[in-house]
Amino acid sequence: MEEVPTTVLCGERCHLGEGPTYDAATDTAWWFDILERRLFEARLDTGRTTIHSLDVMGSALGRIDAHRQLLVADDGLYIREPADGRMSLYHPLEADNSATRSNDARVHPSGTFWIGTMGRQAEQGLGAIYALHRGELSRLYEHITIPNAICFSPDGAVGYFADTRENALFRVDLDAATGLPRGAPAALITRRGDGGIDGAVVDADGLIWNARWGGGCIDVYSPQGEHLRSLRVPARQASCPAFIGQDLSRLLVTSAWQGMAEEAKRADPDRGRTFVLDVAARGRPEPDVKLAMD
Structure with missing residues (x-):
């Protein structure tokens, strides 16, 4: 396990920290505590973090423009x-199914937004992955238990996603202009042993940075699925990474204490906190969501 310089960005514990993203225009990081219905806003230039209470169970967001975000929630x-x-409702998402909620999501370079849903109790096969393309929401994949690791190659020609329950990361060819699949997904990585494949992000070189839930680390993989590095995270249930900073060289990592027994909590004093790893990466800025044709 590789050690890199690590700091605590926010000491507030998240029950289920998820969905980090970074707005370079305002030097602001955003992430969620899904189960406690909280949205975190961290201004990196001032070091100030604000916690916003939500009326919905948010899990991810994308920037539309300087004045608007698209927030993914349970309904x-x-x-x-x-x-x-x-906030105003833009489009329902499984609003007629009270058993599910949103989970992982990320914006494709084309502006198409991929969004995962899952059972509130992680029921087998209850989730799905959708694509919001120019205002139209379509279901791409069904029968997924815990959708995670949605991310894309720098040129937009490849998409990745995981089912954490299956502990498999899938690769699929995409139309780079639309962010929609051009073929069937195939397993790229299947993990065995300590921890599960959770959230992920791809850097400018195409490397996949993946949080290992239960493993307390970030794993780095090549586009061919070769394991390159494991970087320690101070919380066992690391959940999702995002590149931050004006040069996008650092990695924000969320974590969680969901499902931990008291003994496990005592053994994991930094559980649920949000960290910054100085990884000297070549990160990429997050694209804006496009809601309609230009």
Whole structure:
């Protein structure tokens, strides 16, 4: 396990920290505590973190423009205005199924937003992955238990996603102009042993940076699925990474204490906190969500 310089960005413990993203225009990191319905806003230039209470169970967001975000929640997609926190429903998402909620999501270089859903109790096969392409929501994959690791190659020609329950990361060819599949997904990585494949992000060189839930680390893989590095995270249940900073060289990592017994909590004093790893990466900025044709 490789050690890199690591700091605590936010000491507030997340029950289920997830969905980190970074807005380079404002030097602001965003992430969620899904189960406690909280949205975190960290201004990196000032070091100030604000916690916003939500009326919905949010799990991810993408920037639309300087004045709007698209927030993914358990019953739909909401347009949120960061200036005052106002939210309005943009599109329902499994709103007629109270057994499911949203989970992992990420924006494709084309502006198409991939979004995962899952059972609230992680019921087998209850989840799915959707694509919001120019305002139209379509279901790409069904019968997924815990959708995670949604991310894309720098040129947009390859997509990745995982089912954490199966502990497998899948690769699929995409139309780079639309972010939609051009073929069937195939397993690229199947883990055995300590920890599960959770959230992931791809850097400018195409390397996949994957949080290992239960393994307390970030694993780095080549586009061919070769394991290159394992970087220690101070919390056992690392959940999702995002590149941050003006040069996108550092890695924000969320974590969680969901499902931990008291003994496990005592053994994991930094559980649920949010970290920054100085990894000297060549990160990529997150694309904006496109809601309609330009």
